[in-house]
Amino acid sequence: MTTATLEPKHARDREGIQRSPLARIIDRLGGGLLQVVVIVIALFWLMPTLGLFVVSLREQEANTSSGWWTLLTQPAQITLDNYANLLASGFTSSFWNTILITVPTTLLVIGIAAMAGYAFAWIEFPGRDALFLVVIGLLVVPIQIALIPIAGLYGTLGIFGSIPAVVLFHVAFGLPFAIFLLRNFFAGIPRELLEAARMDGAGEWKIFSTVVFPLAKPAIASLGIFQFLWVWNDLLVALVFADTENQPMTKALQSQMRQFQSNVDILAPGAFLSLLIPLILFFAFQRYFVQGMLAGSVK
Amino acid sequence: MASIVLTNVDKVYAGGVKAVNSLNLEIRDGEFMVLVGPSGCGKSTALRMVAGLEDISGGEIRIGEKVVNHLPPKDRDIAMVFQNYALYPHMTVEENLAFGLKLRKMPKSEIQKRVNEAAKMLGLEQYLKRKPAALSGGQRQRVAMGRAIVREPQAFLMDEPLSNLDAKLRVSMRASLNQMHERLGVTTVYVTHDQVEAMTLGDRVCVLRDGLLQQVDTPQNLFDKPVNLFVAGFMGSPSMNFVTAELVKDGGTAVAFAGYRLPVPDSTFHDKPGLDQYFGRKVILGIRPSDFEDSVAANGNVSNGWVRIPARAEVTEELGSEINVLFLIDAPPVEHRDTVAAADQGDDTDTSLPLVGGKSLWTARVNARSHVRPGQNIELAVDTHNLHFFDVDSGLAIGHPANIGR
Numbered sequence: 195m196t197t198a199t200l201e202p203k204h205a206r207d208r209e210g211i212q213r214s215p216l217a218r219i220i221d222r223l224g225g226g227l228l229q230v231v232v233i234v235i236a237l238f239w240l241m242p243t244l245g246l247f248v249v250s251l252r253e254q255e256a257n258t259s260s261g262w263w264t265l266l267t268q269p270a271q272i273t274l275d276n277y278a279n280l281l282a283s284g285f286t287s288s289f290w291n292t293i294l295i296t297v298p299t300t301l302l303v304i305g306i307a308a309m310a311g312y313a314f315a316w317i318e319f320p321g322r323d324a325l326f327l328v329v330i331g332l333l334v335v336p337i338q339i340a341l342i343p344i345a346g347l348y349g350t351l352g353i354f355g356s357i358p359a360v361v362l363f364h365v366a367f368g369l370p371f372a373i374f375l376l377r378n379f380f381a382g383i384p385r386e387l388l389e390a391a392r393m394d395g396a397g398e399w400k401i402f403s404t405v406v407f408p409l410a411k412p413a414i415a416s417l418g419i420f421q422f423l424w425v426w427n428d429l430l431v432a433l434v435f436a437d438t439e440n441q442p443m444t445k446a447l448q449s450q451m452r453q454f455q456s457n458v459d460i461l462a463p464g465a466f467l468s469l470l471i472p473l474i475l476f477f478a479f480q481r482y483f484v485q486g487m488l489a490g491s492v493k
Numbered sequence: 494m495a496s497i498v499l500t501n502v503d504k505v506y507a508g509g510v511k512a513v514n515s516l517n518l519e520i521r522d523g524e525f526m527v528l529v530g531p532s533g534c535g536k537s538t539a540l541r542m543v544a545g546l547e548d549i550s551g552g553e554i555r556i557g558e559k560v561v562n563h564l565p566p567k568d569r570d571i572a573m574v575f576q577n578y579a580l581y582p583h584m585t586v587e588e589n590l591a592f593g594l595k596l597r598k599m600p601k602s603e604i605q606k607r608v609n610e611a612a613k614m615l616g617l618e619q620y621l622k623r624k625p626a627a628l629s630g631g632q633r634q635r636v637a638m639g640r641a642i643v644r645e646p647q648a649f650l651m652d653e654p655l656s657n658l659d660a661k662l663r664v665s666m667r668a669s670l671n672q673m674h675e676r677l678g679v680t681t682v683y684v685t686h687d688q689v690e691a692m693t694l695g696d697r698v699c700v701l702r703d704g705l706l707q708q709v710d711t712p713q714n715l716f717d718k719p720v721n722l723f724v725a726g727f728m729g730s731p732s733m734n735f736v737t738a739e740l741v742k743d744g745g746t747a748v749a750f751a752g753y754r755l756p757v758p759d760s761t762f763h764d765k766p767g768l769d770q771y772f773g774r775k776v777i778l779g780i781r782p783s784d785f786e787d788s789v790a791a792n793g794n795v796s797n798g799w800v801r802i803p804a805r806a807e808v809t810e811e812l813g814s815e816i817n818v819l820f821l822i823d824a825p826p827v828e829h830r831d832t833v834a835a836a837d838q839g840d841d842t843d844t845s846l847p848l849v850g851g852k853s854l855w856t857a858r859v860n861a862r863s864h865v866r867p868g869q870n871i872e873l874a875v876d877t878h879n880l881h882f883f884d885v886d887s888g889l890a891i892g893h894p895a896n897i898g899r
Contacts, residue, residue, distance in 0.1 A: 386579035389546050394593030394640070395567035404592075408583045 243469065250276055250462035257458050276463045285464055287439075288446035291357065292468070295432075295442055296425045299361050303368040303421050304414055310369075311376030312402050316388060326377070332370035340367070341434050348435065355437035363435060364425050372417055379413040380406055415479045423472050443468045494680055495557030495647040496522045497543060503551035504538050504704070512538040514704040515552070520648075520682060525674050527683045527695035531727070535704035536684045537652055543682060544573050544650050556647055567596075572641035576653040578633045580625040586612075586636050587621040593644050611639040614673075631662045638673070648680040655690065667693055688728050692716070700724050708895070717879075720895050722777065722831035722888040725881055731782045731817060734855040735827040737885065738778040740771045748778055748880065751824035753802050755877055765892025768882055776891065777827055779881035782817065785857030787865060788874040799874040806865050807854070818857045818865055818873075826853040831888040 248262040251272050265272070280286075313319070314326050344363060348354035353362075383406060391401045407414070429444040436445060447464050450457045497520040504513040513535040520526040528536040541547040543554060545566035554561050561569050572593070580589050587608060594604045612618045615635040625633055634654065641649050655663045655670075671694060674681055685691055691698045692712040700707040700715065700723075708720040719725035725733045738750035746757045762768050788801045810817035857873050865871045882891040889896040 384577065384579065386575040386577055387581065389544075389566075390573070390575060390579035390640075391581075391592075392546065392566045393544060393571070393573045394644075395596040397565075397567070400596060405581060411583075 246462055246466050246469075249458060250466045252276075254457075254459040257462075276459045280460060280463045280467075283460065285443075285446055285460065288441050288443045289467065291436070291440055292426060292442035292444070294357050295360050295364070295436075296422055299364040299368065299425045300418055300422045302361070302365045303372050304418055306365070307369055307372030307376050307417070308407060308410070308414065309402070310373045311380050312398075312406055314373065314377040315380035315383075316401075316406075317398065329370050329373050333374060335370075337363075337367050337431070345434065355435065355440060357436070357440050360431060360435045360440070360442075363431050364428070368421050368424070372421065375417055376410065376413060379410055383409055419476060419479055422475060426468070426472055494522055494678065496520060496524075496555075497648060497680060497682065498555040499539070499543070499552065500555075501552035502539070502542060502549060502554060504535070504542060504547065505550040511704050513542070516701075516704075516706055518699060518706065518709065520680060523678045523680055525681045525683065525694060525696045527685060527691040527698045528701060529685055529688055529691040529698055529727075530701035530707075532686055533703075534701040536686075536701050538704075539701070540650050540652055540682055540684045543648075544571060545569050570647045571650055572644045572646040572648075573650040573652065574637050574641050574654040576656055578625075578637040578657075580633055580636055580640075582625055585622050585624055586617060586628070586639075589625070589636055590639050590643050593640065607643045607645070611642045614642070615639050630658055631666065634658060634666060638670075642673075642677070646679070648682065651681065651683045653685055654683075656685070656687070663690075670694060688730065692728070698728075700727060702727075716781075718890070718893060719881065720890055720893050722779075722829055722883050722890075725779050725883070725890070726832050729781060729783075731856040731858065733779045733781050733881065734822075734853070735777055735779050735829075735832055735883075736822055736824050736853055736855075737775055737827055740768075740774060740776055740882075742772050746772075748776070748882075750778060751822045753822075755800050755802075755875060755880065757880065758798055758877055760878065761880065765882065767897065768892050771882070771891065775885050777829065777883040777885055777888070779883060780855075780875060781879065781881075782856040782858040784876040784879045785818075785859060786874045786876075787818075787859040787863035788872045789863070798876060798878045800877055801872050801874050803870060804857075804873050805870050806867055809865055809867050811861070814861055815858050816861055816863055816865060818859055818863075818871065820855055820857065820871075820873075821852045822855050824853055825851050829883075829885075829888050 245262050248265050249257055251274070252262065252265065253273055253275065310329075314322060314329075340363075345354065348359050353359045387405060387409075388401055391405045396404065427444065428442075429448060432442045432445040433448070436442065441449075443464060447461055447468070450460050450464070497518075499516050499518045502513060502516045503511065505511050516535075516539060518526075518539075528539060530536050538547060542549050543556075545561065545564060549562050556569055556571065581592065584592065590608045590611060591604050594607060608621075609618075612621055615638060617632065617635055617639060620628060620632060620636075625636065628636065634657070637654065655666050658666060667690060674694075683690075683694060685694075692715075695712055697709055698712050698715055699709045702723055708715060708724045710718075715724060715728050719728060719733075722735070726735070736750045738748045740757070741747050741749050741754075746759070746762070747754050748757055749755075786799070788799075804818075804820040806818045806820055808819040810819070859865065859871075859873070863871070883889065884891055
């Protein structure tokens with residue numbers, strides 16, 4: 195046995211002298227290979243999006259005569275005409291409709307669910323557990339069974355086809371899951387934290403707004419993103435409840451589909467636009483997915 | 494500052510469990526009162542009722558002149574320090590300290606002044622902009638203290654505030670707590686299960702067991718004159734040695750057990766009225782480990798009132814300055830419910846040896862000069878002035894002022 199083998203392994207690794215070239219190559223490849231695989235998967239995943247983007251930048255004739263990848267050999271095909279046409283058409287109003295439906299829905303769901311979740315987690319009131327069980331039960335109610343009765347109800351109320359009608363429907367079916375999620379998150383906050391606030395002189399509202407809500411930011415942000423995406427991408431509810439003038443993008447895009455051919459020059463940029471906003475939102479809030487806000491509060 | 498008075502306070506949980514049973518306690522203005530007892534004794538519940546975090550099932554709690562039974566915590570003008578600190582993790586140290594003052598709509602300049610004063614007092618000045626996650630355990634603990642101090646409340650309530658700290662830090666925090674109380678003079682109620690903390694911190698200590706008040710007294714009195722077997726066994730570490738013995742009169746008053754015979758001085762009968770009724774009857778004898786000494790090592794100091802008894806050291810625990818000598822007494826262990834409850838703390842000194850077989854294991858704390866080794870025979874001297882006598886049935890200390898007439 196030579197003295198070299200008695201050295202700590204990491205020391206040899208650092209020097210890189212004692213090890214065979216083959217071992218080093220395998221090592222390098224091991225780390226590199228993983229990255230290559232990850233990148234390939236990511237690119238593969240991005241392919242349709244990339245294709246959509248390219249299609250949205252080509253003229254309709256070009257799209258019908260050749261595939262989008264031919265752009266790689268003929269970069270001159272790029273044009274913004276599709277987007278210009280899109281904006282000139284009625285599509286912008288459906289974009290605003292989507293926003294007018296999605297943003298209030300998300301805010302309402304978060305606001306109501308946060309307060310309800312706080313009550314379910316921290317306020318003792320008679321029938322609390324039974325009521326919470328009902329909320330959990332509502333999680334499994336499919337929205338399809340409510341379409342016809344709610345449509346009738348909206349008709350009676352005279353709001354059928356309006357944006358508030360769509361928003362209300364989304365809020366109603368978004369709440370059970372949101373309450374469930376936030377209640378469980380709130381219940382995980384150490385009791386002493388709320389008691390400390392109580393001793394410091396805070397009432398329920400102050401505890402909710404200054405202690406619990408800020409601590410629940412990660413949960414609220416992720417809930418918000420999910421809720422936003424669900425409503426943003428919804429087609430079923432929009433098809434049933436939204437009039438043509440109140441229709442969101444999904445419905446507007448769907449109406450561009452034809453039986454034998456589709457208006458790719460409208461569909462592609464429209465679909466790409468509808469994809470862009472959620473992406474921006476996700477990147478803006480993604481740190482909340484990773485961040486553990488509770489670290490260090492109690493031992 | 495204010496006194497806190499509990500009158501016949503009950504706490505009954507759903508299901509009929511009585512956590513606190515008719516508790517009467519007066520905490521004087523500016524006093525440091527420690528509530529101590531084994532887990533589940535109701536000490537934390539009592540504290541939380543004073544805080545207003547638990548409803549009061551019966552009785553009355555006064556803070557100052559005000560009955561606070563139905564006041565929410567924020568209207569009681571008291572501050573609390575929690576075991577796990579309960580710092581707001583999304584706020585900086587400064588915001589943590591200022592939170593309670595802000596809620597009370599105090600002017601900004603005053604808040605700033607108080608926060609700075611408290612931070613200076615607790616050595617937290619350089620950490621004011623940090624979040625709790627970036628602090629060590631001791632620093633977090635100080636922030637929790639600071640949050641109470643800035644409020645300048647009528648009283649501090651502390652629920653085992655030191656139990657999450659490591660042993661060394663706990664000792665130094667204990668000292669600074671003492672200092673802080675000296676300086677601020679605020680009425681303090683302090684809950685702990687650690688009897689060393691209770692002894693060192695409290696002006697007076699209140700021993701609770703199963704929701705029942707056992708004894709309230711100064712630490713020294715609790716140690717010297719425990720009211721019953723439970724308090725005797727709970728206070729002091731290592732805990733008091735017990736044996737069932739007989740009080741005899743032939744050839745001088747003495748107490749006999751397991752082949753030993755310890756003379757009982759006349760002064761003892763004078764100090765413990767009613768003890769003379771027990772001649773010829775069984776009593777439970779208690780001797781503190783610290784009332785033993787190695788007669789050889791302490792030669793000369795052992796004289797008046799000290800009696801020598803031979804023993805064989807089974808186990809020795811060397812603590813540097815002292816040695817705990819564990820030896821066997823040829824008498825069955827005292828199985829009184831009080832001694833069992835007191836020994837059932839499950840912390841520091843677990844003196845259960847396997848295979849003691851119907852004998853009691855006693856502990857003597859002798860001077861480190863003794864050099865006694867396990868298996869050696871040793872002659873122990875006992876201070877017969879400090880013998881404790883308890884009634885076999887009731888477990889009450891015979892002749893204790895609180896027990897006369899009971």
